[in-house]
Amino acid sequence: MPRSLFPRSLALAVPSVIAIAALAGCAGGSPSGASSGSPASGAADPDAVITIGSENEPTSLDQIFGGSSGVTEAFTGNVYEGLFRITDDAEVEPLLAASTEVSDDGLDYTFTLQEAEFHSGDPVTAEDVKYSLDRFISEESIAARKRQLSVIESVSVVDDDTVAVHLASPSISFTYNLGYVWIVNDTAGDLTAAEDGSGPYTLVDYRKGDSISLDPFDGYWGDAPANGGVVYQYYADPTALDNALLTGAVDLVTGQSTPDALPQFSDESSYTIIEGTSTTKNLLAFNDRVAPFDDVSVRKAIYSAIDREKLLDSIWDGRGELIGSMVPPSEPWYIDLVDENPYDPALAESLLADAGYADGFSFTIDTPDSGVQSTVAEFLKSELAKVGVTVDIRIITDDEWYQKVYTEHDFEATLQTHVNDRDINFYANPDFYWGYDDADVQTWLADAESAGSAEEQTELVKQANRRIAEDAASAWLYLEPQIRISTADVTGVPRNGLNSLFSVSGIEKAAS
Amino acid sequence: MLRRTGLLILSLLLAITVLFVVLRVLGNPVFALISVGATEEDIAAAAARLGVDRPLPVQFLDYVGQLLRLDLGRSFTSNLSVADEVLRRLNVTLPLTLLSFVLSVLIAIPAGFLAAWKARTWYGTAFSALSQLAGAIPVFWVGIILVTVFALQARILPAGGFPRTDWADPLLALRSLVLPVVTIAIVSGSELARYVRSASLDVLGQTYLRTARATGQGFGAALLRHGLRNGIVPVISVLAIQLSTTFVGAVIIENVFALPGLGDMLLVGIREQDFPSVQGVLLFSTALVLLLGFLADVLQRILDPRLRGTLSGNRRQRAPA
Numbered sequence: 001m002p003r004s005l006f007p008r009s010l011a012l013a014v015p016s017v018i019a020i021a022a023l024a025g026c027a028g029g030s031p032s033g034a035s036s037g038s039p040a041s042g043a044a045d046p047d048a049v050i051t052i053g054s055e056n057e058p059t060s061l062d063q064i065f066g067g068s069s070g071v072t073e074a075f076t077g078n079v080y081e082g083l084f085r086i087t088d089d090a091e092v093e094p095l096l097a098a099s100t101e102v103s104d105d106g107l108d109y110t111f112t113l114q115e116a117e118f119h120s121g122d123p124v125t126a127e128d129v130k131y132s133l134d135r136f137i138s139e140e141s142i143a144a145r146k147r148q149l150s151v152i153e154s155v156s157v158v159d160d161d162t163v164a165v166h167l168a169s170p171s172i173s174f175t176y177n178l179g180y181v182w183i184v185n186d187t188a189g190d191l192t193a194a195e196d197g198s199g200p201y202t203l204v205d206y207r208k209g210d211s212i213s214l215d216p217f218d219g220y221w222g223d224a225p226a227n228g229g230v231v232y233q234y235y236a237d238p239t240a241l242d243n244a245l246l247t248g249a250v251d252l253v254t255g256q257s258t259p260d261a262l263p264q265f266s267d268e269s270s271y272t273i274i275e276g277t278s279t280t281k282n283l284l285a286f287n288d289r290v291a292p293f294d295d296v297s298v299r300k301a302i303y304s305a306i307d308r309e310k311l312l313d314s315i316w317d318g319r320g321e322l323i324g325s326m327v328p329p330s331e332p333w334y335i336d337l338v339d340e341n342p343y344d345p346a347l348a349e350s351l352l353a354d355a356g357y358a359d360g361f362s363f364t365i366d367t368p369d370s371g372v373q374s375t376v377a378e379f380l381k382s383e384l385a386k387v388g389v390t391v392d393i394r395i396i397t398d399d400e401w402y403q404k405v406y407t408e409h410d411f412e413a414t415l416q417t418h419v420n421d422r423d424i425n426f427y428a429n430p431d432f433y434w435g436y437d438d439a440d441v442q443t444w445l446a447d448a449e450s451a452g453s454a455e456e457q458t459e460l461v462k463q464a465n466r467r468i469a470e471d472a473a474s475a476w477l478y479l480e481p482q483i484r485i486s487t488a489d490v491t492g493v494p495r496n497g498l499n500s501l502f503s504v505s506g507i508e509k510a511a512s
Numbered sequence: 513m514l515r516r517t518g519l520l521i522l523s524l525l526l527a528i529t530v531l532f533v534v535l536r537v538l539g540n541p542v543f544a545l546i547s548v549g550a551t552e553e554d555i556a557a558a559a560a561r562l563g564v565d566r567p568l569p570v571q572f573l574d575y576v577g578q579l580l581r582l583d584l585g586r587s588f589t590s591n592l593s594v595a596d597e598v599l600r601r602l603n604v605t606l607p608l609t610l611l612s613f614v615l616s617v618l619i620a621i622p623a624g625f626l627a628a629w630k631a632r633t634w635y636g637t638a639f640s641a642l643s644q645l646a647g648a649i650p651v652f653w654v655g656i657i658l659v660t661v662f663a664l665q666a667r668i669l670p671a672g673g674f675p676r677t678d679w680a681d682p683l684l685a686l687r688s689l690v691l692p693v694v695t696i697a698i699v700s701g702s703e704l705a706r707y708v709r710s711a712s713l714d715v716l717g718q719t720y721l722r723t724a725r726a727t728g729q730g731f732g733a734a735l736l737r738h739g740l741r742n743g744i745v746p747v748i749s750v751l752a753i754q755l756s757t758t759f760v761g762a763v764i765i766e767n768v769f770a771l772p773g774l775g776d777m778l779l780v781g782i783r784e785q786d787f788p789s790v791q792g793v794l795l796f797s798t799a800l801v802l803l804l805g806f807l808a809d810v811l812q813r814i815l816d817p818r819l820r821g822t823l824s825g826n827r828r829q830r831a832p833a
Contacts, residue, residue: 059544059589059784066545066558066589142558144547192591208590208597209780210772211676233673236779239656240770243671247663399785402543407555418548426549 045511047228050490050504053241053250055257057234061206062191063182064141069419069500072180073254074212074232077503080182080197083111083129084175086501088276088494090330090421092176096124096183096198106170106452113161116221118185119195119202126163130155131186133165144420148177170450172457173422180499200225200505210234214504225505226492245271245485251509252486252493254502257371259317265485275319276495277330278482279421284365284380284475286413289435292361293412299472301351303341305387311379312478315372319481325469326424328479330498332454333424333461337469348387360388366405366414369395373415376477406433417480421499424461427468436473440464520806527798528579531791532572540564541588541785562588575791584795585788587781594792597777603678604773607685608762611693613755616701623701624708628716631709640709646702651761655695655768662691672770692769696761700754707750715743745816752808756801763797 058070063080077085083097094100097111116124133155136143153168167174188196195203200222201214212232216225233250235241242261244250256262265271286293286302293299312320321329324337352358367377374395381391396404405411414433418426428445430437441464448460468474482497492506542558550558559565563574578585584594627639663671669691675684715721715735720742724734763775774793781789813819 057780060591062591065561065591068547140557140561142546142550142554142561144549146554147549147551190591205676207600207676207772208587208592209601209776210674213676231676235672235770236776237767237770240672240768243659243664244673244770247667247671249670249673397539399539399543402546403540406548407552416548420547420549423549 043511044226044491044508045228046226048509048511049229049231050227050252050507050509051231051233051250052504053233053235053244053253054255055235055238055241056254056500057209058212060192061195061203063180064136064138064143064146065192066142068144072500073502074214075195075197075199076180076182076501077199078201078214078230078505079195079199079203080184081116081199082179082181082183084179086176086179086498088496088498088501088503090496090498092179095179096129097178100175106172106450107167109165109167109174110158111163111165113163114221115161116198117219118188118198119217119219120185120188121219122185122187122196123160124183124198125160126157127160128186129163129183130157132181132183135184136181145177145180148173149181170452172449172451172454176422201230204229223505226508227504230504230507245487248487251490252484252507254484255497256483256485259319259483262317262483262485268488270488272486272488272490272493274484274486274493274495276482276484276497277321277328278419278480278497279328279330279423279499280417280419280480280482280497281323281326281328282376282415282417282477282480283326284413284477285416285434286474287409287411287433287435288437288473289409290412292355292357292363295355296471297351297355298357299475300341301348301355301357301387302384302389303472303475304344304351305348305389306380306383306475306477307343308477309343311376314379315375316478316481319483321479321481323476323479325465325476326418326427326474327461327465328421330496331422332458333465335462335465337466340466340469341472341475345387352387352389357389360390362390362392363412364392364394366394366396366401366411368401368415369397371417376415409433409435419499424465424468427464427473434474436468436471438467438471438473441467516806516809520802523802524799527802528576528795529572531794532575533568535785535787535790536564536568536571539785541787544589544784544786579795584792587789588786589784589789590786594788597789598774598792598796601773601777604674604771605759605762605766605775608689608692608696608766608771608773609755609759611689612696612700612762613758615693615697616704616754616758617751619697619701620704620708624705625712627705627709628712631713640706643702643705643709646698647706649699651695651699651765652768654698655692655765658691658695659768672768674771674773688769688771692762692765692771695765695768696758700758700761703757704750704754707754708747711743711747711750714746715739718742741815745812745819748812748815749808752804755804759797759800 054073056070056073058074059068060066061071061075063071081095083095084092085095087093096114096116098114099112101110102108111129113124113126113129118124133152135141137146137150137152151167151169151171151174152165154166156164158164182197184191185196188194193206200217200220202217203212204215205211205213211234213229215229233244235244238257238261241253242264245253246264262273265273286299288294308322312322322338324340327334352360365377365380367373374393377393381393384391401414405414425445426432427436428442444460444464448457448464451457451460484493486493489510489512490507492508494503541562541564542555545558546554556565563571584598586593587597623639623643627636627643630636659671662669670688674688675681679685720738721734724738725731729737762773763778766773766775767779774797777789778793780786781793
């Protein structure tokens with residue numbers, strides 16, 4: 001079921017049906033947006049304001065109060081900066097931390113700050129950094145990465161531009177995780193309706209339910225943006241968003257949630273389709289605590305009974321990638337594990353027979369009512385029927401999912417997309433909703449976090465990665481593609497969608 | 513009148529209570545704020561921040577106290593003032609509703625009357641058939657068709673959206689309302705036309721018209737003097753209902769045209785379990801609908817002396833003493 005009220009196929013069918021009406025009623029209208037000049041012509045206009053269409057409106061403007069991925073897309077790296085930044089290729093680079101010293105035991109970090117100022121004019125000082133880190137891991141914070149950063153034991157101000165952080169245990173991902181933590185002015189107060197960051201853009205207008213407008217910040221310490229500002233224009237309905245791009249109301253869309261609408265934008269002289277890689281994994285998560293899914297053979301059997309290639313083709317029209325574990329190719333500990341559990345119905349049947357389910361069994365998939373999941377569930381149902389396993393599909397709301405599946409662990413299997421990067425760590429937590437409990441994986445991932453070098457860390461996570469695939473801890477179905485579309489006169493759009501980061505300062509629009 | 517006012521207040525109180533309870537039974541707002549990976553402590557912290565960890569009666573008293581201070585609270589997600597948001601979004605929804613209503617009345621009254629007056633001609637029949645048809649189409653379908661024709665193909669009007677400057681440039685704002693207004697007017701106008709037609713048929717067959725004409729008045733004069741005043745009474749209550757449905761239609765159609773009005777606020781509020789926003793929008797809408805019904809009642813009484821002394825619009829025979 002599509003998310004919109006009316007299927008896209010209907011919306012697409014309309015043009016032909018009423019083409020006659022169009023000819024009769026309003027002949028003479030000329031397509032204006034479609035002829036906006038070839039991409040090569042025209043130098044970039046540094047004053048052009050880029051209008052960005054998105055379905056991902058921030059629920060809140062403050063990342064520690066449920067701002068979620070929408071506010072990451074709009075603000076992280078644009079309005080706010082961290083001590084580090086994560087590039088579109090998932091590399092960690094210094095940002096507000098000009099230099100970093102780490103003690104030999106990996107417990108003490110000393111950051112020397114970049115000379116920078118907040119949009120209010122205050123300089124960025126060590127006090128602000130301390131305030132920001134403390135705020136992020138405070139009791140009232142519900143930030144998504146709070147748990148990883150709770151390794152911080154204390155933050156102390158050395159002098160105005162030097163700050164020292166002491167960790168409770170070594171954390172090799174520490175600087176990476178800091179890439180998501182905004183440094184905010186310690187005098188800013190409530191950040192839900194206003195901002196005070198140090199990024200290349202300032203917030204000039206916030207219209208909830210409609211748009212967020214950002215202007216370039218004159219006092220920015222780094223390179224000035226290549227554009228004259230950006231406007232994030234939000235759409236609740238994907239068809240309305242496509243229409244906005246078709247009529248020139250927006251210059252680009254940050255993410256296409258289904259491939260159905262892509263043919264409308266296939267004319268390369270008018271539009272550029274940018275396909276990047278995401279960290280969004282769709283998976284069939286078993287409740288590994290309960291029978292029959294506490295049996296590795298049963299999980300492997302189910303996984304092998306699913307033709308994932310066919311699924312990906314039917315959902316994403318050949319785009320996206322197959323994955324054999326929780327780790328996508330953009331992460332350092334990626335291994336190609338797709339063949340660990342190959343598509344092989346005969347193998348599935350013999351595994352089921354070995355496990356004592358020669359006659360199959362039946363189970364329920366709790367399926368969130370959002371996006372494509374009900375289509376995926378129907379597909380799984382028909383695939384598993386071929387090996388004698390009966391699937392009941394139970395459609396539930398996101399709310400029910402959090403209550404029943406996530407909190408109470410009252411489920412057999414469920415479908416869920418996991419959008420975060422580096423989230424293999426969920427398999428080290430036996431209390432997580434899927435309840436995968438493997439002592440080795442827990443040890444390896446804990447050791448990896450306190451490893452002395454990136455190589456050591458990578459090796460350890462790879463071991464864990466291989467183990468969860470061997471155990472079919474979950475059935476990882478596919479990695480969603482990240483599809484952005486812009487008009488042809490727009491360049492410099494970030495390609496990948498790693499955890500929703502979307503740096504806009506390099507986006508350019510040709511002068512018309 | 514006193515009883516009618518009491519009824520109005522009672523209905524509002526009932527609406528407030530039902531809304532409050534239903535929302536809290538159906539959902540948990542905390543889950544819209546957290547993401548996968550949140551711990552039990554995170555969930556508890558979010559509940560405490562929103563105040564939903566307190567017993568329901570305490571929350572309810574708190575809420576009623578807030579309402580008595582004319583405060584609709586703050587959004588659970590964005591933390592913005594709900595009253596401010598409702599007011600800001602009225603910039604879109606109010607003109608959208610009123611313009612659609614006016615346009616649908618302008619279409620419906622002449623069309624409905626003509627269909628009744630010329631009921632036996634082919635175009636009178638065509639009128640009723642057309643209004644039946646237009647009234648049966650789902651409103652968003654009309655919206656999609658209009659967008660495809662006038663925005664995507666002819667490109668003479670925007671496909672959706674509203675100027676970020678609101679009404680600073682009235683022409684720009686009006687332009688963005690043309691398609692949504694026409695969409696709603698087509699659907700609700702055809703519904704209204706059917707009422708007008710049957711009311712007109714009623715009046716045209718009345719003996720007082722014949723009597724008036726017998727006294728030497730022309731058809732037009734008789735209709736204006738006696739027909740209109742008699743015919744308008746049932747139409748007024750229909751108009752009030754119609755204005756309310758136009759408002760509901762506006763709320764639905766905003767999604768199709770990406771208009772940042774009350775409908776969008778309601779939809780997103782429901783999706784995010786943002787109780788204060790949902791309550792704010794629904795309370796405002798309920799109050800508006802109840803008030804319109806009330807005003808229609810009062811107006812009918814002024815126009816028709818026979819109705820005075822009855823509780824509602826329906827005529828009651830007084831038992832002989």
